[in-house]
Amino acid sequence: MGAGPVSGGVLARLRRGVWPGANPLRRRTDLFEPIALLVVLVAAVVVLIASFVASQAVLRDHLAQVNAEHADRHQVSAKVLAEVPGESAVVRSIRVGWGAPPGPQHVAVIEVPTGQQLADAVPIWVDPRDTPVPPPRTRSEATQAAGTAGAGILLGSGLVLGGLFTGARWYVGKRRLAAWEAEWAQVGPRWRHHLP
Template sequence: MRGARGAEGARQWCWRWRRNPLRRRDDVFEAWIVLVVWTVMVLGGALAGLVTARAADESFTRLRQDRHAVPAVLAGGTGSAVPAGESAVYDRVRATVRWRAADGKPRVGSALVPSGHKAGTRVTIWLDPQGRPTTPPPTRSAAATESTLLGLGAAVALGGLVFGAGGLARWRLDQRRYARWEREWERLGPQWGHKTP
């Protein structure tokens, strides 16, 4: 019984593809629209997600390779500083620090450091390739999570865009059908009021 219902459902779903006297050219066109939309949503969404996740992962890997940690000394206390919103966890604050550059010259700048320390405390800061203070690179696990989320977001965005475009195409097709039916009704409707001899 269940198999018969499944076969009947498949026949109903595929009626636009089978030859029958009620099938119109618009029905075949609509079937192609549905097939293309679902194919692009599934395959294109998967591809967009993978490409985005891979690009994000490579970007995070580059950040980990480009940024390096150096020892520094706090120029002022961080006990009353306001937490920096750009930190992943709000236990870091922006403070003035002193460190030695790769050429040995002393440098002074603002960097993210752990909160609650006095002036003169040794801390670790992160520098970009130009030697400027920057945020720490994401950890491997954080980068993997963010890459996955970005990939999923790209897949959903592409799927939604394609689904919307398919819906718009089907709506335009329906408008064409309604206009055709209206013309046919105007042509045949008056004949229904006449009695045949």
């Protein structure tokens, strides 16, 4: 014996599963879940748009900083003058000098990784006043910062929306059970008289 024709497709079955329809046993609380789901979906779309806009704003800001740093900083070759005593497992300090001969016009202490082999000269980045500065950031670092900002907004908003939806479903379920208990307290004694 066949199962009979299937009424509607996947979307129709999904709609019937989500929306309670005109069921005579439907309660007011049964409408909460599909409405709350719709609100969460709309909020998710808004969050997606907001995270995209925020990540683009962060990307523009960081790319402007990257361009400014590349325009402002330049690399020079500095002669290693001496190693500065100090204890650190990660970096060590060295005194370097750079500038036009006969002797270095600028001297500074910089930090280099402990495992790095030192040559007679090391490349360093300086600003227009010839002060040592960190290397300029790259475009990939700017892109990574923008992606992190967008992902943070998505993750945080998703956790908040999921928590609110779950908490609201728990509260409505609790109220639904309390309403069933109250109705059973009224109907239950009448049913007991009909039992054999």
